[in-house]
Amino acid sequence: MSMIERRKVELRKGQILRIDGPAFIRVYKGRLKIFGKEVIPREYVIIPRAKSGSVEALEDTVAELRIGEGSAIDELKVSFIPPGWESLASMAKLYQEPRILVLGGVDSGKTVLCTYLANALVEAGHKVAVIDEDVGQSEIGPPTTISLGLVEQPIPSLKESEFKDAYFVGSTSPAGYSARILAGVEKMIRRARELGATSIILNTSGFIHGWEAREIKLVLSSILSPNIIVAIEKTQEIEHFLGQFRRVSGVEVVRLPVGYVRVRDRSERKRFRESMYRKFMENARKRVFNRKEVALRYSIYGSGVEGSEELYEAARKMLGEDNVEYIEDAADGMLIVVHHIPRVSEEEVGKKFAKLVIIRQAGTERGLIVGLADSSERFLGIGVVDNIDFRRGRITIWTEVERADIIYFGQVRLSLERWEEQGRFDGFPL
Ligand SMILES: Nc1ncnc2c1ncn2[C@@H]1O[C@H](COP(=O)(O)OP(=O)(O)OP(=O)(O)O)[C@@H](O)[C@H]1O
Ligand SMILES: [Mg+2]
Incomplete structure (x- = not known):
């Protein structure tokens, strides 16, 4: 966070300040309390941007206060702790x-x-x-x-x-x-x-x-x-x-x-989420997972088998000769990966095959958020899809997690590297 002002503050015992972040407070001498936590000399607290906090001096206190853009300080007359x-x-x-x-x-x-x-x-x-x-x-x-x-x-x-x-x-x-x-x-x-x-x-x-x-x-x-x-x-x-x-x-x-x-408004909430994606993607690297070696969840992809030659044939007829990259066929749905979105709708194709059909353009998987878990279904971390080679079953993901047994496909798309939200959607992602 970029700080625009830095100063020394002296608080009398019992004095209370409400501080709108971004702010940084380090105690030199004395003791402060924030939301029930005591802060003693050499300790500090950070109040992030778009958040606020109240500090109470438990004794005469000298502290360093750094504040950034958008922050404000108010002296309160009564304890921050609301009644009850x-x-x-x-x-x-x-x-x-x-x-x-x-x-x-x-x-x-x-x-x-x-x-x-x-x-x-x-x-x-x-x-x-x-x-x-x-x-x-x-x-x-x-x-x-x-x-x-x-x-x-x-x-x-x-x-x-x-x-x-x-x-x-x-x-x-x-x-x-x-x-x-x-x-x-x-x-x-x-x-x-x-x-x-x-x-x-x-x-x-x-x-x-x-x-x-x-x-x-x-x-x-x-x-x-x-x-x-x-x-x-x-x-x-x-x-x-x-x-x-x-x-x-x-x-x-x-x-x-x-x-x-x-x-906080919507954009502040979005920025907060993005700071949290970054926190859990800090050491993310590109890693390849083999579809055959992991269980895939929340998707049609990975829940069925590759479509038969007849299925490809029928799909090509409806979607274009060179347009079909991959078909995954499950009992209750079918994923068709295409090179360009056809004129015919998912509903029409679904009628033909008598099941739910989702059509995804190759490449739209990029940026999809994923969760990774081990064989005992223990959460290991999040990741972001770089790309999927559907034919070879190679799933490339940016993540801190080295090995995983389960991959969950989520409903949010992030930009690569900066991990900014690009959109969210409901239904099968893939
Ligand atoms: N007593 C207080 N003194 C100073 N700031 C406070 C106090 N109570 C809450 N705030 C600030 O108000 C903001 C909203 O509080 P908080 O995050 O607890 O609300 P919430 O109900 O959990 O919000 P959300 O709906 O986003 O989960 C935070 O910046 C918080 O630090
Ligand atoms: Mg909350």
């Missing part, structure tokens, strides 16, 4: 295994609340797992995944939790992907317990309205079986959900108001 947070944390500490479901709309302060709760529980001796159900704006794992981070000492942001595991969903938006999301959350909860977590905090996406959102949130809670459900509400936007727990025993429902939040 402290009593929620004390309540959570009463449980042997606190399991907390955190709900709220977009930009309601869910992630900061999770950070605060994780810090409070760590201080009470817990090993805390934070699972993020948000496939778009998770601060733990890469976008397109459900991720799991462990917290064993106080942290200023979930970015600094220890990334432990993830489940590849493939999409950056939840609608249409609830089965994968729920499977992922269930798996991360199991993993959290295997790792010895004594407390689980489930952070969620701001997708709270509509049939599918209700479905996801309700099944989430039956998977986690939380002892505390926290709803951060501006008005009553989560009451439709909370009402469903009216007569349920063993779960406390806590409502908190939305406090100060820094709202």
Whole structure:
């Protein structure tokens, strides 16, 4: 981040500053606290661009403050900790295994609340797992995944939790992907317990309205079986959900108001995701995988067999003599790779073969996001398709992962090297 100003600040004990990032604060003397994490001399915290944070001086403190473009500093009169947070944390500490479901709309302060709760529980001796159900704006794992981070000492942001595991969903938006999301959350909860977590905090996406959102949130809670459900509400936007727990025993429902939040627009959200792709693609290299030696998922490609000579013959008739590069034929669908998109539609071709047909131009696989896993279905990392030689079954992927047994094809296309989002789509990618 490019810094435009650097200065020394002196804070009196009890003084609180709200800082809109990008900013960097290093303590020289004294002690600061940010979202429940203490920062002592020589330690520093970074507040990224388009995010903000509140620091409180626990004693007279001298710090170095560097700020960048777009940042702002406000002095607050009262503690940053919104009303209700402290009593929620004390309540959570009463449980042997606190399991907390955190709900709220977009930009309601869910992630900061999770950070605060994780810090409070760590201080009470817990090993805390934070699972993020948000496939778009998770601060733990890469976008397109459900991720799991462990917290064993106080942290200023979930970015600094220890990334432990993830489940590849493939999409950056939840609608249409609830089965994968729920499977992922269930798996991360199991993993959290295997790792010895004594407390689980489930952070969620701001997708709270509509049939599918209700479905996801309700099944989430039956998977986690939380002892505390926290709803951060501006008005009553989560009451439709909370009402469903009216007569349920063993779960406390806590409502908190939305406090100060820094709202992010679409392009800031996109930039945040891109910074996360970069983080997980930093040491990516081009690696070749052989279709015969890996299991392919979320695609027709790899789920069937190469089309018979008769099938090629029939396809050429419809799509052009020299146009058909490759056919994959599965029980419930067919992938036809062509050199140029034909005039005849996928539906018409589908009618002819009596199954779902998808037609893809050779080369459009470039930039497709993938997830890689080992033979026990453990997440290894993400990658981006460079190209696929369909005839030879050679899949070339940019990734940090050297060996994989499973490749999942996702719904997002990224530019090579810069890993910027070029688009997203639903349905079979290949
Ligand atoms: N008490 C606070 N003081 C200062 N900044 C805060 C505070 N609470 C939240 N923020 C800031 O507001 C922004 C939004 O908060 P947060 O990321 O927790 O919201 P969210 O509900 O998780 O958002 P999303 O919908 O993107 O997941 C962040 O930049 C966060 O640092
Ligand atoms: Mg969040």
